[in-house]
Amino acid sequence: MGTILGTVAAMIVGGAVAAVTVVGVVSSQTSPQGDSPANVNAPVVQYGATQ
Amino acid sequence: MRAVPVAWSSLLAVLLLGPALGPGYVLSFDMVWVPDLVLRADVLGVGSSLPRAVPSDAVVAVLDEVLPGALLQDLVLLAALVVGGLGVDRLLVPLDLGLAARLAALTLWQWNPYVVERLVLGHWPVLVGYAALPWVLHGASRWRAEGRCPAWLLLVVPLGSLSVSAGLATSLALLVVLAAGRAQVRRLLAAGGLALAGQAPWLVSGLLHAGAAVTDGEGAALFALSDEGLLPAPLAALSVGGVWNAAVVPDSREGVLAVVGLLVLSVLAALGLASLLRGRGTSARALARPLAVLWLVGWALAVLTWAAPGAVHDLSEVLPGAGVLRDGARLLLLCVPLLVLLVALAVDDAARRLRAVPLPAPAVVVLVGALVLLPVTVLPDAALGVAGRLDAVEYPSSYAGARAALQEAAPDGDVLVLPLSSYRAPDWNGGRPVLDPLPRQLVPVPIASDDLVVDDVTVAGEDPRVRDARAALAQPDPASRAAALGRLGIAAVAEDLTAPGPRADVAGEQVWADERLRVVVLPQVEPRSVPTGWVVVMVLAWAAYLGLPTTGLVLALVRRRRGVDRSRGASPTMRGKLSG
Numbered sequence: 038m039g040t041i042l043g044t045v046a047a048m049i050v051g052g053a054v055a056a057v058t059v060v061g062v063v064s065s066q067t068s069p070q071g072d073s074p075a076n077v078n079a080p081v082v083q084y085g086a087t088q
Numbered sequence: 089m090r091a092v093p094v095a096w097s098s099l100l101a102v103l104l105l106g107p108a109l110g111p112g113y114v115l116s117f118d119m120v121w122v123p124d125l126v127l128r129a130d131v132l133g134v135g136s137s138l139p140r141a142v143p144s145d146a147v148v149a150v151l152d153e154v155l156p157g158a159l160l161q162d163l164v165l166l167a168a169l170v171v172g173g174l175g176v177d178r179l180l181v182p183l184d185l186g187l188a189a190r191l192a193a194l195t196l197w198q199w200n201p202y203v204v205e206r207l208v209l210g211h212w213p214v215l216v217g218y219a220a221l222p223w224v225l226h227g228a229s230r231w232r233a234e235g236r237c238p239a240w241l242l243l244v245v246p247l248g249s250l251s252v253s254a255g256l257a258t259s260l261a262l263l264v265v266l267a268a269g270r271a272q273v274r275r276l277l278a279a280g281g282l283a284l285a286g287q288a289p290w291l292v293s294g295l296l297h298a299g300a301a302v303t304d305g306e307g308a309a310l311f312a313l314s315d316e317g318l319l320p321a322p323l324a325a326l327s328v329g330g331v332w333n334a335a336v337v338p339d340s341r342e343g344v345l346a347v348v349g350l351l352v353l354s355v356l357a358a359l360g361l362a363s364l365l366r367g368r369g370t371s372a373r374a375l376a377r378p379l380a381v382l383w384l385v386g387w388a389l390a391v392l393t394w395a396a397p398g399a400v401h402d403l404s405e406v407l408p409g410a411g412v413l414r415d416g417a418r419l420l421l422l423c424v425p426l427l428v429l430l431v432a433l434a435v436d437d438a439a440r441r442l443r444a445v446p447l448p449a450p451a452v453v454v455l456v457g458a459l460v461l462l463p464v465t466v467l468p469d470a471a472l473g474v475a476g477r478l479d480a481v482e483y484p485s486s487y488a489g490a491r492a493a494l495q496e497a498a499p500d501g502d503v504l505v506l507p508l509s510s511y512r513a514p515d516w517n518g519g520r521p522v523l524d525p526l527p528r529q530l531v532p533v534p535i536a537s538d539d540l541v542v543d544d545v546t547v548a549g550e551d552p553r554v555r556d557a558r559a560a561l562a563q564p565d566p567a568s569r570a571a572a573l574g575r576l577g578i579a580a581v582a583e584d585l586t587a588p589g590p591r592a593d594v595a596g597e598q599v600w601a602d603e604r605l606r607v608v609v610l611p612q613v614e615p616r617s618v619p620t621g622w623v624v625v626m627v628l629a630w631a632a633y634l635g636l637p638t639t640g641l642v643l644a645l646v647r648r649r650r651g652v653d654r655s656r657g658a659s660p661t662m663r664g665k666l667s668g
Contacts (some may be wrong), residue, residue: 038339044320049459050454050455050458051451051454051455051458052454054458054461054462054465055130055302055458056442056458057462057465058461058465059470060468061340061345061465061468061469062464062469062471062472064339065421073469074404077323080588080589081510081511081541081588081589081590082509082511082512082513082521082541082588082589083511083521083541083542083543083544084336084521084540084541084542085117085331085332085334085335085521085542086333086335086542087310087314087332087333087335087502087541087542087543088314088316088332088334088335088337
């Protein structure tokens with residue numbers, strides 16, 4: 038009984054991690070990019086912006 | 089079993105770089121590769137600007153004579169990830185870890201905020217230094233244990249010193265390992281000499297430019313270690329993030345996943361520390377001691393830039409070279425080896441315990457696999473070129489045309505690059521910001537803006553010739569501007585017509601013009617030559633740098649020869665012992 042429960046728990050944990058990873062990777066590729074701080078209409082292109 | 093880490097490391101690297109490995113060049117912030125970089129004065133450290141890309145540009149200029157620039161860039165980026173990952177695997181060999189722990193260590197090494205943020209920021213020489221770090225640690229450990237320097241370390245140290253900060257990390261790692269335990273003065277001196285020779289090109293060039301090597305203190309607060317999403321800066325640094333530039337931070341680092349990642353990392357590190365203290369043997373402790381020192385130095389320096397930007401400001405304005413410390417998160421590479429060691433120990437313990445539990449093998453594999461995969465789980469948008477932030481593009485033909493036209497005109501002097509601003513966001517690069525690629529495309533020594541604009545604040549550059557050129561451009565008419573530039577040794581002006589920034593018309597012969605670029609050769613120029621003293625000392629510096637791999641090669645051959653001779657002279661039994 039303990040073995041079966043352990044297996045199920047392992048599958049749930051492992052499956053959850055795998056699912057979160059795959060969903061994370063896929064959604065990060067499909068979601069729109071944030072605006073770049075660079076703006077060609079600005080007087081110069083900026084090196085970056087602090088957070 | 090050796091093939092598994094190689095395959096896993098390669099898979100992670102390809103998954104992370106993704107479209108960046110396609111045909112063309114990856115141009116992202118400070119990462120600028122061109123088809124054929126010329127080995128010219130500024131690349132060798134005798135230009136008028138600070139040696140920010142010495143010796144990395146010189147190494148590229150030599151290697152791209154053998155391989156096309158785009159292919160070379162792909163190989164360097166791939167190798168920076170895979171070689172480092174395999175170095176960590178090699179470093180941990182004395183600990184006799186299971187495969188799961190080795191793969192977990194490798195995953196964390198290659199897939200973390202430091203790697204991702206530096207990659208997007210274009211700090212590839214730093215990542216090469218990062219790849220060299222585990223090999224330096226391993227080589228120094230062997231040197232300490234066996235009493236003689238491994239020949240290959242003489243190649244790794246210069247490779248790990250392609251930029252100032254990478255070189256400092258390499259030198260520190262080497263010296264800290266050799267200073268641990270009962271240090272021998274002679275060995276430490278030899279290691280110091282090795283580190284110095286590896287840093288010679290940028291160090292000597294920096295000394296030659298000492299008058300201009302104090303940096304604008306404005307950069308101290310802008311480039312300091314930064315908060316990252318929900319994580320305050322010191323906590324962001326614990327998870328080796330906290331880069332100053334928000335534009336290079338993956339979205340997952342801005343939300344809850346970063347907190348989860350830090351919590352998981354902290355728990356694993358604590359479990360790894362407990363495992364280490366409980367009795368992991370002397371080899372684990374011997375390895376952990378210098379890594380703990382490096383972690384402390386890296387984290388403390390990073391947090392210092394956040395906690396005391398005023399001190400960094402004052403220091404960089406008075407002490408030549410101190411500006412290297414202003415990018416606080418850059419030295420966090422020193423923290424990664426200890427984190428990787430502790431996580432590996434924790435995962436190793438967990439895997440052993442799981443095997444002792446009466447679970448079917450597939451369930452154990454799934455759980456251990458989840459542990460190995462955790463760095464990817466909490467940073468999923470690092471995949472495929474950091475969610476598309478890194479991509480390969482081709483240069484418009486204008487660049488090759490402008491280069492050829494200027495080469496044919498063969499002006500006897502340097503080329504001023506306009507507009508006088510450092511960064512571009514060209515449409516052909518998807519609007520991604522990048523350091524102006526035009527200076528690296530051209531053959532003559534470029535005079536280009538080294539000002540940096542962050543949050544609308546300009547951090548002044550150091551090159552005195554740029555200041556002189558700016559003053560020359562302020563002359564009232566094109567003819568007088570051309571004359572003033574000519575007196576500065578500037579023989580041509582190359583202008584990016586698509587980029588915003590300060591510019592002015594200059595009189596001269598137009599040798600190239602299209603919708604993107606224009607090149608004008610000036611009528612008169614007073615050529616400038618590099619002082620002989622500079623040439624002499626830089627030749628010596630390069631000789632010291634290049635002498636390292638040469639000596640390493642000779643040393644390896646001599647030792648191999650001696651080993652063969654000894655093996656031939658020994659009895660069959662002894663021969664077996666010697667070869668083992």
